[in-house]
Amino acid sequence: MTIPAxxxxxxxxxxxxxxxxxxxQVIVAAGLFGANASISxxxxxxxxxxxxxxxxxCTGAAVGLFAVLAALRSLPRLRVPRASxxxxxxxxxxxxxxxxxxxxxAIDRLPVGIAILLEFTGPVLVAVYAxxxxxxxVGGGVWVALALSLAGLALVAEVWTDAxxxxxxxxxxxxxxxxxxxxxxxxxxxxxxTDPLATxxxxxxxxxxxxxxxxPLWRVDGSVLAEATTLGGRLDGTDVPVWVxxxxxxxxxxxxxxxxxxxxxxxxxxxxxxxxxxxxxxxxSVVAWAWLxxxxxxxxxxxxxxxxxxxxxxxxxxxxxxxxxxxxxxxPELGR
Numbered sequence: 001m002t003i004p005a006x007x008x009x010x011x012x013x014x015x016x017x018x019x020x021x022x023x024x025q026v027i028v029a030a031g032l033f034g035a036n037a038s039i040s041x042x043x044x045x046x047x048x049x050x051x052x053x054x055x056x057x058c059t060g061a062a063v064g065l066f067a068v069l070a071a072l073r074s075l076p077r078l079r080v081p082r083a084s085x086x087x088x089x090x091x092x093x094x095x096x097x098x099x100x101x102x103x104x105x106a107i108d109r110l111p112v113g114i115a116i117l118l119e120f121t122g123p124v125l126v127a128v129y130a131x132x133x134x135x136x137x138v139g140g141g142v143w144v145a146l147a148l149s150l151a152g153l154a155l156v157a158e159v160w161t162d163a164x165x166x167x168x169x170x171x172x173x174x175x176x177x178x179x180x181x182x183x184x185x186x187x188x189x190x191x192x193x194t195d196p197l198a199t200x201x202x203x204x205x206x207x208x209x210x211x212x213x214x215x216p217l218w219r220v221d222g223s224v225l226a227e228a229t230t231l232g233g234r235l236d237g238t239d240v241p242v243w244v245x246x247x248x249x250x251x252x253x254x255x256x257x258x259x260x261x262x263x264x265x266x267x268x269x270x271x272x273x274x275x276x277x278x279x280x281x282x283x284x285s286v287v288a289w290a291w292l293x294x295x296x297x298x299x300x301x302x303x304x305x306x307x308x309x310x311x312x313x314x315x316x317x318x319x320x321x322x323x324x325x326x327x328x329x330x331x332p333e334l335g336r
Contacts, residue, residue, distance in 0.1 A: 022267030034283025036253025092206025095183030109169030118173025122180030155303025
């Protein structure tokens with residue numbers, strides 16, 4: 001049966017529908033990742049240490065992904081080449097275990113919006129590494145990205161005032177950025193050879209193994225999980241069990257948005273997913289303002305926008321590097 005000339009071809013309609021679906025998925029994922037910071041704050045305020053929360057989140061994510069794959073009868077997807085295991089181990093340590101520890105330390109000591117902006121400078125570090133260390137031709141954009149990020153950080157820190165950000169929190173945020181840069185660099189080498197879902201599982205699995213000798217789960221005080229924690233801010237007085245808030249961090253702040261990002265990659269390019277994912281610090285700041293009453297000054301808001309501009313340029317520079325390995329099947333960022 002022929003299609004009338006006035007009727008749009010079916011593939012075009014399907015493609016348009018898939019693109020819209022991809023945008024919806026990545027926007028919802030960014031929103032969940034952004035809101036997760038405020039939920040994590042409630043868990044930290046209940047007495048769960050940042051290292052413990054990182055260990056619980058990594059282990060919960062690994063178990064959750066395994067359960068999802070088992071339910072879908074897709075466990076064979078977990079098979080990976082033996083040569084990929086060292087890369088996956090580095091991804092697990094740097095891209096999940098350490099980045100989450102530093103991230104939780106940062107949001108425990110700094111306003112949520114500032115902490116997440118510090119971590120998001122990771123792509124700028126990648127661009128600088130590509131130009132300075134790997135000697136790749138990335139153009140002048142890398143220096144513009146670096147200059148904007150440094151200027152934005154100066155505005156965020158309000159360096160001209162006597163008020164100073166917590167030094168440990170600031171160091172933790174920058175360490176999270178370094179871990180994110182490491183994750184992005186190492187992840188590029190395994191993105192084309194390993195199933196993204198398998199990469200996600202093994203990354204969280206190696207992160208869980210990393211925490212076993214350092215922060216074993218049996219050291220977590222079970223009585224704390226059974227206690228109630230206040231949601232704080234404008235929801236002060238609204239109490240939930242700590243284990244419920246922790247479950248929300250694992251399910252709604254990790255598993256669901258991560259699976260949405262993976263699903264979006266079937267419809268959108270990696271660059272598009274990364275660019276839309278930059279909504280995360282915006283959402284995190286808005287949620288922290290509306291929920292935790294963490295208002296940023298006009299200078300800090302301007303600094304955040306300048307940082308995002310620098311990160312956007314860094315992401316664009318990263319797509320123009322000819323020596324960059326194929327990123328058609330990348331791994332979404334894990335450290336949020």
